[in-house]
Amino acid sequence: QVTLKESGPGILQPSQTLSLTCSFSGFSLSTSGMSVGWIRQPSGKGLEWLAHIWWNDDKYYIPVLKSRLTISKDTSNNQVFLKIASVVTADTATYYCTRIYYANYFDIWGAGTTVTVSS
Amino acid sequence: DIVMTQSHKFMSTSVGDRVSITCKASQDVSTAVAWYQQKPGQSPKLLIYWASTRHTGVPDRFTGSGSGTDYTLTISSVQAEDLALYYCQQHHITPFTFGSGTKLEIK
Numbered sequence: 521q522v523t524l525k526e527s528g529p530g531i532l533q534p535s536q537t538l539s540l541t542c543s544f545s546g547f548s549l550s551t552s553g554m555s556v557g558w559i560r561q562p563s564g565k566g567l568e569w570l571a572h573i574w575w576n577d578d579k580y581y582i583p584v585l586k587s588r589l590t591i592s593k594d595t596s597n598n599q600v601f602l603k604i605a606s607v608v609t610a611d612t613a614t615y616y617c618t619r620i621y622y623a624n625y626f627d628i629w630g631a632g633t634t635v636t637v638s639s
Numbered sequence: 640d641i642v643m644t645q646s647h648k649f650m651s652t653s654v655g656d657r658v659s660i661t662c663k664a665s666q667d668v669s670t671a672v673a674w675y676q677q678k679p680g681q682s683p684k685l686l687i688y689w690a691s692t693r694h695t696g697v698p699d700r701f702t703g704s705g706s707g708t709d710y711t712l713t714i715s716s717v718q719a720e721d722l723a724l725y726y727c728q729q730h731h732i733t734p735f736t737f738g739s740g741t742k743l744e745i746k
Contacts, residue, residue, distance in 0.1 A: 569734060580734075624671070624735060627685050629684065632682050
């Protein structure tokens with residue numbers, strides 16, 4: 521069974537760095553065509569793709585946030601990480617970990633972790 | 640960036656009715672369109688990819704169609720459990736982008 525589970529700090533202050541972890545099981549990020557990444561959704565709003573990392577270490581970011589995002593992976597421990605630097609209140613959202621297998625649609629989603637940026 | 644437009648924020652329908660939710664891309668996305676269903680309090684779930692391929696386990700009352708810039712998700716006989724938000728997404732090029740969602744309301 522393929523599962524993804526997000527973890528994060530819950531709440532942090534403006535200007536801090538947000539660190540998120542996706543722990544997954546049921547597949548390997550060393551498999552050709554496999555990718556894991558992040559999508560966020562502010563409360564009551566739509567979905568915004570942020571970044572994905574591929575089995576070959578290729579990384580793709582949403583251009584408007586690229587300067588603040590860093591995605592990385594630990595293939596041996598089945599984890600993917602996302603850091604967002606210099607957070608602002610607009611980064612308050614539920615952050616979902618998602619899987620891509622080859623064709624850039626998101627076939628598996630985690631339950632999400634809620635992040636609040638507040639002073 | 641490719642903009643995905645779902646022109647109906649809300650659609651109201653009755654159990655047993657046929658309903659079609661539309662999505663328009665700002666440029667040709669070569670049938671690289673996926674549809675997701677998000678029920679209240681849940682994460683989105685993949686329904687359709689490559690415009691018309693049903694994901695594993697998705698009931699056959701859900702059908703996707705379209706080409707070029709215009710795509711449609713049709714539910715042939717709406718069930719009460721289909722109350723949800725529906726999002727389209729283009730998986731043609733990065734940045735991957737979503738429509739703003741259509742909320743299906745059951746009368």
